[in-house]
Amino acid sequence: MGGRAAAHVKVSVPLQGEDTLAKRSTLNTGDHVMSYRAPEQEYSFLFDHVVGFDEVRQTDRFADATADVTTAILSEAGKMANDVLAPLQRPGDLHPARLENGVVRTSPGFADGFRAMADGGWIGMAADPEHGGMGLPMTLTAAVNEMMSSACLSLQLAPLMSQGQIEALQHHASDEIKAMYLPKLISGTWTGTMNLTEPQAGSDVGALTSKADPLGDGSYAVSGQKIYISWGDHDVAENVCHLVLARIPGAPAGTKGISLFLVPKFLPNPDGSLGARNGVSVVSLEHKMGLHGSPTAVMQFDQAKGWLIGPEQGGMAAMFTMMNNARLGVGGQGIGVAEAAYQHALAYAVQRKQGRVARQGGGTIVDHADVRRMLMTMKAEVFAARAISLWCAVAIDMSTATGDRKWSARAALLTPISKAFGADTGIAISEIGVQVHGGMGFVEETGAAQFCRDVRVTAIYEGTNGIQAMDLVGRKMMDGGEAAIHLLDGIQSAAETARASLPELAEAVWQATESLRETTEWLTDQTDMEMRFAGSVPYLRAFARVLGGAAHLRAALADPGGPREKLARFYILRLLPEHAGLLVHAQAGSVDLFAMTADELAA
Numbered sequence: 143m144g145g146r147a148a149a150h151v152k153v154s155v156p157l158q159g160e161d162t163l164a165k166r167s168t169l170n171t172g173d174h175v176m177s178y179r180a181p182e183q184e185y186s187f188l189f190d191h192v193v194g195f196d197e198v199r200q201t202d203r204f205a206d207a208t209a210d211v212t213t214a215i216l217s218e219a220g221k222m223a224n225d226v227l228a229p230l231q232r233p234g235d236l237h238p239a240r241l242e243n244g245v246v247r248t249s250p251g252f253a254d255g256f257r258a259m260a261d262g263g264w265i266g267m268a269a270d271p272e273h274g275g276m277g278l279p280m281t282l283t284a285a286v287n288e289m290m291s292s293a294c295l296s297l298q299l300a301p302l303m304s305q306g307q308i309e310a311l312q313h314h315a316s317d318e319i320k321a322m323y324l325p326k327l328i329s330g331t332w333t334g335t336m337n338l339t340e341p342q343a344g345s346d347v348g349a350l351t352s353k354a355d356p357l358g359d360g361s362y363a364v365s366g367q368k369i370y371i372s373w374g375d376h377d378v379a380e381n382v383c384h385l386v387l388a389r390i391p392g393a394p395a396g397t398k399g400i401s402l403f404l405v406p407k408f409l410p411n412p413d414g415s416l417g418a419r420n421g422v423s424v425v426s427l428e429h430k431m432g433l434h435g436s437p438t439a440v441m442q443f444d445q446a447k448g449w450l451i452g453p454e455q456g457g458m459a460a461m462f463t464m465m466n467n468a469r470l471g472v473g474g475q476g477i478g479v480a481e482a483a484y485q486h487a488l489a490y491a492v493q494r495k496q497g498r499v500a501r502q503g504g505g506t507i508v509d510h511a512d513v514r515r516m517l518m519t520m521k522a523e524v525f526a527a528r529a530i531s532l533w534c535a536v537a538i539d540m541s542t543a544t545g546d547r548k549w550s551a552r553a554a555l556l557t558p559i560s561k562a563f564g565a566d567t568g569i570a571i572s573e574i575g576v577q578v579h580g581g582m583g584f585v586e587e588t589g590a591a592q593f594c595r596d597v598r599v600t601a602i603y604e605g606t607n608g609i610q611a612m613d614l615v616g617r618k619m620m621d622g623g624e625a626a627i628h629l630l631d632g633i634q635s636a637a638e639t640a641r642a643s644l645p646e647l648a649e650a651v652w653q654a655t656e657s658l659r660e661t662t663e664w665l666t667d668q669t670d671m672e673m674r675f676a677g678s679v680p681y682l683r684a685f686a687r688v689l690g691g692a693a694h695l696r697a698a699l700a701d702p703g704g705p706r707e708k709l710a711r712f713y714i715l716r717l718l719p720e721h722a723g724l725l726v727h728a729q730a731g732s733v734d735l736f737a738m739t740a741d742e743l744a745a
């Protein structure tokens with residue numbers, strides 16, 4: 143990565159409403175397309191004091207990720223996010239990707255922005271060095287991905303899709319496919335997509351009907367329609383490689399009968415140059431409430447040539463490699479947007495004068511108690527969600543480095559929590575960001591509303607948050623709750639230690655963890671899965687609350703009397719108590735949910 147400096151992109155598209163805002167001098171934020179500043183030191187603090195990144199560095203596998211390397215990477219990636227990607231956020235919203243005569247044209251500046259991410263080496267950060275990747279820990283990748291999401295979510299989705307595909311191919315593809323595709327995907331010469339969804343098969347992936355007929359030469363003819371495919375086509379790289387779920391003739395119904403295929407837009411020649419156009423086309427692009435810069439395509443596969451990835455009927459397992467990668471990434475997208483929304487709101491609040499304030503200060507709205515409540519909530523929640531996401535990434539790295547089943551179980555447990563809580567945090571915090579801006583949040587020029595519109599999808603795609611919660615209380619508790627209880631043991635023992643210096647905060651975290659343990663035991667006792675599923679969303683949120691409390695407690699210990707202890711006090715004494723109500727909800731069972739008939743719901 144080192145010397146490859148990010149290219150600078152100039153966007154000369156006039157921004158609608160620019161003049162209007164400048165004229166409203168009393169409402170002006172000063173710099174309405176507020177420049178995002180990557181919180182590099184925040185990640186370093188979390189690495190060093192909260193999520194135990196040192197343990198990752200001490201493994202042979204990741205020994206190169208020294209403190210110096212980490213700092214240099216965060217700084218370099220931060221510069222690119224600030225200077226290259228952030229200026230593309232608004233043009234992407236105002237000038238969505240469009241389909242012209244079957245060809246997708248992306249938003250102004252996106253091709254250069256994508257090239258900057260590729261040339262910086264950021265797509266292949268975690269990828270295998272044998273194929274051109276940097277082989278860095280997922281923890282560092284998660285931090286860099288989050289910065290890029292803060293800066294321009296629509297564009298960051300492109301490399302995120304490639305990263306997931308790279309990981310899936312590394313684990314499940316043949317050596318020939320790896321040699322052909324990985325260097326191109328890692329360098330950003332080509333990009334990757336994931337194709338699961340069909341009109342009748344959304345959350346219920348097993349209902350898909352796309353098919354793949356063997357061609358007798360080891361390849362398959364893939365046919366079917368896929369909908370909502372992110373970056374399904376574009377003009378930012380020369381080829382698009384689709385990972386497509388389909389069924390081979392005679393395969394059983396449901397998820398068990400699904401296989402995975404790699405289907406490129408252009409068939410590569412043996413030397414890697416582009417050959418004939420494959421039978422893949424874009425039917426249309428979706429008109430969405432946000433994320434306008436990301437082309438979301440309806441894709442048609444007509445006898446398109448593809449190659450099996452993983453074994454026949456082993457498609458879901460292979461695709462799950464990509465999906466788990468993307469789930470961590472999508473949670474990070476939520477956190478990234480929350481961070482950017484917070485920075486915007488704070489910049490506005492310290493300038494906007496309104497009302498008499500009782501306490502001494504600059505006389506701006508930042509001195510009103512309720513605005514303070516909003517800003518403190520934003521900052522505390524971003525910290526909590528980020529810590530959970532990085533804890534998950536550390537568990538992934540430790541599992542990769544050691545092969546220890548305990549770490550893979552922890553990563554599996556934390557993945558749905560990171561995804562759903564990261565997304566929920568993005569949605570909640572961007573919504574608070576609008577409120578901090580008052581009326582200026584509701585008009586588009588400040589950018590506060592765009593964060594809300596863009597981030598909303600993170601709770602929907604990559605498995606809805608409801609599906610994540612069911613995964614947590616279902617598959618992830620098939621061990622009888624062992625991984626969860628092990629994690630809670632660690633939190634309680636850290637809280638015991640913290641009692642000496644921070645008794646009030648330590649006690650609150652200890653008690654909340656104890657309540658979560660009791661509910662976890664209740665959940666794992668339920669053999670009727672509907673009883674678990676009925677309370678799964680509040681349970682997941684309560685789990686995140688407790689993890690957030692644990693993270694803030696660690697931060698407070700590292701900064702006695704300082705801002706981090708103050709923030710921890712706010713989180714632990716004001717936000718953490720929410721867990722109690724959530725856990726009551728989690729144990730309420732399913733009977734009430736179905737007590738009213740469908741007719742009574744409509745009455």
Ligand SMILES: Cc1cc2nc3c(=O)[nH]c(=O)nc-3n(C[C@H](O)[C@H](O)[C@H](O)COP(=O)(O)OP(=O)(O)OC[C@H]3O[C@@H](n4cnc5c(N)ncnc54)[C@H](O)[C@@H]3O)c2cc1C
Pocket residue numbers: 335336337338339343344345346369370371372373430433438599602603604605606607608609
């Ligand atoms: C902008 C965008 C980009 C996308 N990108 C991609 C992509 O690149 N590749 C891809 O394959 N897909 C993509 N998707 C599709 C996305 O993953 C699906 O929309 C998502 O999985 C939900 O499926 P659905 O829309 O059919 O909703 P449904 O499955 O119909 O769900 C509707 C509601 O019912 C709930 N629900 C459904 N089943 C259950 C159940 N068993 N138990 C409890 N609740 C349930 C859901 O949680 C949800 O609240 C994208 C979607 C969007 C909007």
